Amino acid sequence: MTEDRRMLEPMATIVSVVLRVLLAFLTAGLVYSVIHGSWGDLNVCVTDESATSSATAHSFTPESGAQVDSVPRYCAESPSAHLRLLNELGELPSTLLLISGLALLHQLLQGAAKDGVYTARTASRLRLLGWWLLAGSLAVAIIEGNARAALLAALAKGEDFTAGAWLDLWAPPYLAVLTGLGLLTFARITRAGTSMREDLEGVV
Template sequence: MNTRLTRTLASVTFALAALCGLAFAGTAVTHMLDDGAVCVETGFWQNAKLASDEPLPIREGVDAAASATRLCQDDPSVAQRAADLGNELPWLLFGALALLLFSRLLNAVLEQGPFTDAVSRRLSALGWLVTVGTPVAGLVVGWSHSWLVASMAPIVGSEPTVAGPQALILAGLAAVIMGKIMREGVRMREDLEGTI
């Protein structure tokens, strides 16, 4: 096992986790203190043909782009600003937590070796975070987006969707299964060492 590479990877992963955490906190604070417009993309009117004198059914204070796929609220409410954050923050938080758990997994490999109970438990924890965190983050992003669109154009009423790379759920389940297999292997090795 190349310990220098593993140690470097653990350090880089921890640094990336810290950067994601700082980006999460910084984005939340600066965005909530910002007094600019909040914009959202919608594909509702993408194929619509409206007469030039026919107004779009949007709320007062909302500007629509020429294609009516981008809506901007000039003086957004606190709820609209928070919903706009829902498009960015869930994935930053998910990334920070996943990178932190991966860094801890690599540190356990360095300290105790790859086939230990601590490594199998940390691999399972990382797998469960990815398995559960991916759809949760995707739902928060989808719900935030649909609520923000509905707050600017009530007629749209888009259904919430799950955003993001949902294929990560399979990777998370694979990590959970590998963690359980490793845990059984560790238990069997300990039983074998006890009988010899």
């Protein structure tokens, strides 16, 4: 499998290093929270990107033919545990999806280097990564959008936690969805190539 291992570099090494660095930072953050007896970010803020108005501050002077817009940003002075939880739900899922996706990619690359690129096991791992990225990115976008909408409703007067507010703050993960679909396609191609190779080996 030396040739397969060579084909997977330098991607396999880069993914391994990045995954270890991210896990180290995550572990350090958890240890820091335990030592200081606190959790969550004390700076809880949310930006209402759906509401814009023309800025009148003299410190923001546009060029001729340009206009400055102001976007309201709400911050809690002394955030409660509930607000800190909403703030974490608006940011943490993306980090967890990134780390878990890198872990699956690392498992895929290591397994392909060991078992071979054109194997049924490699195709299964590729399909798992595709489904994880496809479903996970959609779930993360929904969770974070709802959390930001709930946080905005808690900090801004006149804002309610509604489906419309969630849609205004929801960022569809187009690239992640397309990448997941692409991985599922390549998983089918890999499985078909594996079957063809097994058939040829059987004939020989």
